[in-house]
Structures are given as C-alpha cells and as structure tokens.
Amino acid sequence: MGSGSEALVGTWRLVSCFMEDVETKERKPVWGEHPNGFIVLSAGGRWIVIQTAEGRKAPQTDEDRAAAFKSMLAYSGKYRIEGNKIVINVDIAGDETWNGTEQVRYYRIDGDRLHIEAAPQPYANFGGKVMRGILIWMRE
Amino acid sequence: MSAEQLIGNWKLVSWQVVTGDETKDLFGTKPKGYMILTREGRAMTVTTAEARTPGESEPERSALHRSMLAYTGKYRIEGNEFITTVDASWNEGWNGSEQRRHFRLDGDKLFVESAPAPSIVSPGKVDFRRIVWEREK
Numbered sequence: 001m002g003s004g005s006e007a008l009v010g011t012w013r014l015v016s017c018f019m020e021d022v023e024t025k026e027r028k029p030v031w032g033e034h035p036n037g038f039i040v041l042s043a044g045g046r047w048i049v050i051q052t053a054e055g056r057k058a059p060q061t062d063e064d065r066a067a068a069f070k071s072m073l074a075y076s077g078k079y080r081i082e083g084n085k086i087v088i089n090v091d092i093a094g095d096e097t098w099n100g101t102e103q104v105r106y107y108r109i110d111g112d113r114l115h116i117e118a119a120p121q122p123y124a125n126f127g128g129k130v131m132r133g134i135l136i137w138m139r140e
Numbered sequence: 141m142s143a144e145q146l147i148g149n150w151k152l153v154s155w156q157v158v159t160g161d162e163t164k165d166l167f168g169t170k171p172k173g174y175m176i177l178t179r180e181g182r183a184m185t186v187t188t189a190e191a192r193t194p195g196e197s198e199p200e201r202s203a204l205h206r207s208m209l210a211y212t213g214k215y216r217i218e219g220n221e222f223i224t225t226v227d228a229s230w231n232e233g234w235n236g237s238e239q240r241r242h243f244r245l246d247g248d249k250l251f252v253e254s255a256p257a258p259s260i261v262s263p264g265k266v267d268f269r270r271i272v273w274e275r276e277k
Binding site: 011025036038040042044045046048051052056057058059062063065066069070072074075076091092093094095096097099115124130140 | 148149163172173174176178180182184185186187188192194196198199201204205206209211212227228229230231232233237263277
C-alpha cells in the first residue's frame with residue numbers, strides 16, 4: 001500500500017453526491033440535496049460504504065422495499081491504493097452484480113475533505129445509464 | 141470486557157434466529173457479512189443472504205432488500221453489551237434506533253445475541269438473533 005493509505009484510514013461522512021451522465025455531462029444531485037452516508041476505511045484494509053438518498057421512508061410494502069433498495073448503496077471489500085486511485089475488490093454488495101468487481105475511485109484529500117470520483121459505469125438504479133459519481137466526504 | 145478487543149474487521153460465520161428449541165438460518169447456511177468496529181467508536185456492517193438473485197423489477201428489488209442488512213452508527217460498550225445508535229441504514233426505520241447486542245469473545249470468534257423480543261418470523265412467539273463473527277485475517 002502506498003503512503004497515501006494512512007491518510008484515508010478512518011470514518012468519512014457524506015457531504016454531497018452528484019451523478020454525471022457520461023454522455024451528456026449533465027450533473028444531478030440524484031440522491032437529494034442532503035444524502036446520508038458513511039465510509040469506513042479500516043487499518044486492516046477493508047472498505048465499507050453505506051449511502052442513502054434524502055427523504056426515504058421506513059418500508060412497509062413490497063413497493064416501499066423496492067423503492068428503499070433503489071435509493072441506497074451498500075458494499076464492502078478489501079481496498080488497495082494505487083497512486084490517486086482506491087481500488088476495492090467487492091466481496092459483498094446490496095447489488096449482487098457488484099460482487100467480484102473492482103470498484104475504482106479517484107481520490108484527493110483536501111484538509112478534512114475527501115473528494116471522490118468514481119470511474120464511469122452503468123447503474124441499474126439509473127436505468128442502466130453510464131454514470132460517474134462525484135462525491136465529497138468529510139472526516140468524522 | 142473492553143472495547144479494545146472488539147476493534148477491527150469481522151467476517152460473518154452464521155446468522156440465526158432462535159425460537160425456543162428451534163434454530164433457523166434466516167439468510168441461508170452460507171450468508172455473507174462483514175463488520176468493522178473502529179477505534180473511534182463507529183460500527184458498520186453489511187450482511188447478505190446466500191443465493192440472492194440480481195434483478196430490477198419491483199418484486200426482485202423488494203426481495204433483494206429483504207435479504208440483506210446494512211447499517212452503521214456510533215457504538216458504546218456497557219458491560220457485555222455493545223449498543224449502536226444507528227445513523228444510516230438500508231432500512232430507514234432503523235435510523236435513530238439503538239441496536240443493543242450481548243457479546244462474548246472466544247479467541248478469534250465473536251458471539252453476538254440480540255435481546256429476546258416478539259417474533260416477526262413466528263408471530264406469537266419470542267425469538268432472538270444469534271450471530272457469529274470471526275476476526276478477518
């Protein structure tokens with residue numbers, strides 16, 4: 001692991017999240033103005049993230065549960081640092097299709113802020129569109 | 141028991157619901173799960189059932205939501221219990237709740253039990269969850 005990994009270890013709280021349509025370059029706060037989320041990067045090399053959209057409800061029906069599932073992201077895996085990239089080998093995910101994938105995140109730390117850009121990929125929750133996540137996290 | 145011994149990465153071994161003499165693997169015999177307990181006091185876990193099917197229809201998404209758990213929060217230790225105050229969760233209904241778990245460490249294994257409560261799985265009965273973790277290598 002590179003020397004950068006030490007600065008990443010800890011807990012980060014989500015500040016903002018925009019999704020950019022790679023084709024049109026249009027950016028939208030698809031998780032709302034006040035999304036909720038945390039990343040933990042452990043000293044032992046594991047990443048876990050849980051992210052949820054603004055305004056979710058406690059689910060009662062199947063319809064609610066489907067909506068709840070659509071408005072969240074949760075996955076974990078061992079991570080490694082390669083230059084300005086965090087590479088996560090996903091071994092568990094809310095979205096089963098992420099299992100076994102390598103998630104690549106470009107990162108930059110600026111004071112207590114962690115800027116993350118995801119490599120473009122299709123998102124089932126956005127109709128299969130190729131999107132790029134642009135996120136800001138704050139050290140907890 | 142000190143918090144120090146709980147800090148680190150844990151991998152799920154089993155996830156069971158215990159009702160009287162009956163023990164049920166609610167997420168299958170080979171569920172997946174990871175939990176991190178940080179030194180600074182945050183707990184975070186993702187657990188998924190065995191053999192989940194990806195899908196984008198409403199029933200498929202609902203089934204995916206039912207067959208997982210994901211939540212995080214600050215935790216504190218009180219004797220042999222650790223209590224997580226949930227601030228983000230796959231199920232919005234858990235946000236703001238205190239998840240209280242009895243724990244026991246035995247070597248590399250962490251045995252966790254929830255308090256007995258009226259069963260959702262078996263109405264009219266009382267059950268509790270028994271979750272076993274092992275320290276991730």
